[in-house]
Amino acid sequence: MRPPRPRRRPPPPLCLHVLLVCFTMATATTEASSTGSRGGEGAVTTTTFGVTDESSAIYSTSTKVYSVPHPQAAAECPKRSHLPPRPSPPVGLPAPALHASDMRLPRPPRPPPPLPFSLLFLAPLLCSAFLTTPAAAAPRTGSNGGEVIRSVTSMGTKGAVSAQDILKKEPASGVIALKESMKFFDANFFNDSKLREMEDGAKEFNIPAFRQNRKLVALENGGLHNPSALVFKSQWRDSASTESRSFDYPRPSNVHRPSNDEDIAFMSVIELGELIRTKQITSRELTDIFLKRLKRYNPILESVITITEDLAYKQAKEADDLLAQGKYLGPLHGIPYGLKDIIAVPHYKTTWGSSTFKNQVLETEAYVYRRLKSAGAVLLAKLVTGSLAYDDIWFGGRTRNPWNIEEFSTGSSAGPASSTSAGMVPFAIGSETAGSITYPAARCGVTALRPTFGTVARTGVMSISESLDKLGPFCRSAVDCAIVLDAIRGKDPGDISSREVVLDDPFRVDITKLTVGYLEDAEMEVVHVLSAKGVKLVPFKLNYTVESVQSILNITMDVDMLTHFDKWQREGQDDDYEAQDQWPVELRRARLIPAVDYLQAQRARGKLIKEVKDSLTVDAFIGNVTDWELVCLGNLVGMPVAIVPTGFKSIENPPKGGTRRRTTVTTGIYAPPDHDHIALALAMAYQSVTDHNKQRPPIDDVGPNDEVHR
Numbered sequence: 001m002r003p004p005r006p007r008r009r010p011p012p013p014l015c016l017h018v019l020l021v022c023f024t025m026a027t028a029t030t031e032a033s034s035t036g037s038r039g040g041e042g043a044v045t046t047t048t049f050g051v052t053d054e055s056s057a058i059y060s061t062s063t064k065v066y067s068v069p070h071p072q073a074a075a076e077c078p079k080r081s082h083l084p085p086r087p088s089p090p091v092g093l094p095a096p097a098l099h100a101s102d103m104r105l106p107r108p109p110r111p112p113p114p115l116p117f118s119l120l121f122l123a124p125l126l127c128s129a130f131l132t133t134p135a136a137a138a139p140r141t142g143s144n145g146g147e148v149i150r151s152v153t154s155m156g157t158k159g160a161v162s163a164q165d166i167l168k169k170e171p172a173s174g175v176i177a178l179k180e181s182m183k184f185f186d187a188n189f190f191n192d193s194k195l196r197e198m199e200d201g202a203k204e205f206n207i208p209a210f211r212q213n214r215k216l217v218a219l220e221n222g223g224l225h226n227p228s229a230l231v232f233k234s235q236w237r238d239s240a241s242t243e244s245r246s247f248d249y250p251r252p253s254n255v256h257r258p259s260n261d262e263d264i265a266f267m268s269v270i271e272l273g274e275l276i277r278t279k280q281i282t283s284r285e286l287t288d289i290f291l292k293r294l295k296r297y298n299p300i301l302e303s304v305i306t307i308t309e310d311l312a313y314k315q316a317k318e319a320d321d322l323l324a325q326g327k328y329l330g331p332l333h334g335i336p337y338g339l340k341d342i343i344a345v346p347h348y349k350t351t352w353g354s355s356t357f358k359n360q361v362l363e364t365e366a367y368v369y370r371r372l373k374s375a376g377a378v379l380l381a382k383l384v385t386g387s388l389a390y391d392d393i394w395f396g397g398r399t400r401n402p403w404n405i406e407e408f409s410t411g412s413s414a415g416p417a418s419s420t421s422a423g424m425v426p427f428a429i430g431s432e433t434a435g436s437i438t439y440p441a442a443r444c445g446v447t448a449l450r451p452t453f454g455t456v457a458r459t460g461v462m463s464i465s466e467s468l469d470k471l472g473p474f475c476r477s478a479v480d481c482a483i484v485l486d487a488i489r490g491k492d493p494g495d496i497s498s499r500e501v502v503l504d505d506p507f508r509v510d511i512t513k514l515t516v517g518y519l520e521d522a523e524m525e526v527v528h529v530l531s532a533k534g535v536k537l538v539p540f541k542l543n544y545t546v547e548s549v550q551s552i553l554n555i556t557m558d559v560d561m562l563t564h565f566d567k568w569q570r571e572g573q574d575d576d577y578e579a580q581d582q583w584p585v586e587l588r589r590a591r592l593i594p595a596v597d598y599l600q601a602q603r604a605r606g607k608l609i610k611e612v613k614d615s616l617t618v619d620a621f622i623g624n625v626t627d628w629e630l631v632c633l634g635n636l637v638g639m640p641v642a643i644v645p646t647g648f649k650s651i652e653n654p655p656k657g658g659t660r661r662r663t664t665v666t667t668g669i670y671a672p673p674d675h676d677h678i679a680l681a682l683a684m685a686y687q688s689v690t691d692h693n694k695q696r697p698p699i700d701d702v703g704p705n706d707e708v709h710r
Helices: 014-028 072-076 119-130 163-168 174-185 192-217 261-265 269-277 283-301 309-324 367-374 414-421 438-444 478-488 524-532 549-564 566-570 583-590 595-615 628-637 676-687
Strands: 044-053 056-064 304-307 336-340 378-383 404-408 428-432 447-450 470-475 515-518 536-539 620-623 641-650 662-670
Touching (some): 174 192, 192 549, 283 309, 438 447, 470 478, 515 524, 524 536, 595 628, 620 676, 641 676, 662 676
Parallel strands (some): 336 428, 515 536, 515 620
Antiparallel strands (some): 447 641, 620 662
16 A cells, blocks of 8 residues: 655755755855956856746846855765755746745655756756855866866846756856766766866867768668668678688799898798798798897887797797608798787787786787697797887887888887888788778888788787777788788687688789779879789779768777776776877777767768778779778778888988988778788789889998988
8 A cells, every 4th residue: 555645745955955045145145256267266156946836946047246166165065966856947937036934845746857967067066156255265276277167157137047048058167067977977087187188189079070970870760771880791792602712822933042141031931931841941040040130120120029039949849840740831831920919929928018018918829829820830029019009109119110210110010010121020910900000011111911801810819999900911022911811811709700701812813804993192103013914904083972981980999999998097007108199098088989979980881881882893993001091991891902012212301422211102902801812913913023022121221321320
C-alpha cells in the first residue's frame, strides 16, 4: 500500500535558506563600479525569486554591478545539488519579488522535473557572487593568475527570464566553465594552463571540423546513408581466390662478394641472399659487418635505441647451421635487419621511444618478428621510433637524415629510414598511421612500401589507431620490398583487422597492359621512364567532394590514440613527454571530441572512400608522396603506395665551395587497396633502368669545404 501523502512538504534544506538570504542581500546592496575587463573587476547580476502559483517558481533578475571576489566563496557555498529540484520557469510572466521571510515553498501536485542541467555549472558561480560585498572585492584569478570572471550582462528589468536565458548572456570565463564541464567527462585533472590551451584548440580545430562533417553526412535523420567506416575493411571487392601464394622471386646471376665491407653494406637483400645461398659469405660475417656500422654511425644519426647483439649472433649461428645441413629458408635466410621500437621482442626493451616507457620489457612476440624469424632473418637492433610513434624526437635525442646530417629524418619511423639509408641494416620494418613511412623514406632517400591496410598483422605492436596503423618495409629497392612483404604479410588472431590479402605476383605483372595516371605534382621523369617501358600514361585527377579529409584523419587518430593512452594522460605522464607541442596538445584536445562527432567523422570517411573508389579509373597513379592531403587520403582509404627515390637536388644555403650533402627527390606510386603488386611492379620497372636508389649518402665525407658538425 502506498503511504499517505503528507499534508505539507518538509522544510527546505539549509542550502536553500542560505541562497535566499544571498538573493536578498544582493538585491539590497548598493551599486558599485566595475571595469569588467580581464585582470580588473567584474560585474554580477543579482536575482530574486518570485512565485506565480503552486507549481512554478519564477527567476526575476535585476542587474547590479559589484566587485568580484576570489573564487573560494564558490567552494564554501553548499552544493546546489542538495536543493529540491525545480521546474524550468515560464518565460515572460511578471511576478512580484518576495523577501526570504515572506517566501513559502508551495506543495506541487506532483514531483517537479529536474533543474535544467546547465544550471549545475552556473550555481556555484552565482552563489559566490551573491555572498560578495564591495569591501571584499578582489580580482578573480585562476591558478596561474589573471583570469577574471566576466559579468552576466544586463537582462532588463524584473521581468521573468529562464535559466537558459541567463546562460545565453555573456558567460563566465571559458576556462572556468571548461573546468566545471570536465567533471562530467570524468576528466577533471587538468590545470588552468592546460584547460586554456584546450579551449583554444577546440575553437580553432574541433568545432570547425565537427561542423564540416555534420554538413557532409548528418543533414538527414535515420542513418540510412554514409555508414561509418569504424569497422574498417580496406578491400574494394571480394577476391575470386582465397589462397595466398608466395611470390616467385628472380634469382640474380653473377653476384660476387665485394672486396670491402662498405660495398657489402650497400648490397640489396636479394644480392646478399644470393651470397649466403652460394656460401660466399656467412650470416655471422654479415652480422659482424652491420653491427660495426650500427655502432659507428649511431652517435651521428641517433637512429638506434637497442642493439640486440647477443640475439643477433644466436640467430646468425642458427641460419649458418641450417645452411650447413642443406636447409635454405629463402632470400631472407641469414639477412640482418632492424625493427622499429614499437614492435615487441621478448627479453628486450620495447621503449616506444618514450622516457616514460624506456625500461619497459614486453614478454610477447610480435607477429611480424615471428614471421621474420621463421624466414631466417637476423634481428640486429630495435630502431628509433619518435616518442609514442610521433615524429623523430625520442627520449635519447632526434634522428638525423644521412643525406644531410644537419637535417632531421621526420616521421616516427625515423630509425628504420635513417639506418637503412646509411647502410647500417639491409632492411627494416617501420609503421605508418599518418605519414610515418612516406615522410622519412622520402627524406632519407630509401625505397619503402606502405601496404594495403590489414596486409600485415600488428599483434604485439603499439597501437595508435586500429583503423589506420600499418607495418611496412624500408629497403634499398622495390624488389627487396616485395621480398620482405611476402615474408611478413598474413592474418593473425591477435589483430582482428588483419586478413589474408590475396596479391598477384609483382614479378609476373605485365606492365604494358596497365593504364597509369599521373597527378599534376608527379615527377615527370618517372612518367617518361614508365612510358618508355610500354606503360600507358594518362593525366589524372582524384575527384571527391569531402573537404574535411585532414580533419577526419586527425579526429580518428587522436581519439583512437587517447583510448590507448588514457591512463598515461590521467596520471600526468604527458607532462614528461619529449615534445610538448605534439601528443600532449593533440590528446588534450581529443578529450573534447564527442562520440557523436567521432562517428560522424567515420561516416564522412565512408563517403570519401566511396568517392575515391568511383574516381580511381586507372590501375595506379603517380603523385607527390609527401603531399599532406594525399597522405591523409591514402591512409583513410587504406591504399598502398611505393615510395621511390627519383633524384637529388642541392640543399638550401649550401656552404661556399660546395658540399656533398643533398636533398633527395622522391615520388609515390599509388594503387587501389589489395593491388600492392601493381605499385611494386611499376616501381621495379622504373628502378630497372635508373640508379637513384643505389646512391650512398655522404656520412663520412660531406666535402672539404663543408664544416658541418658531425
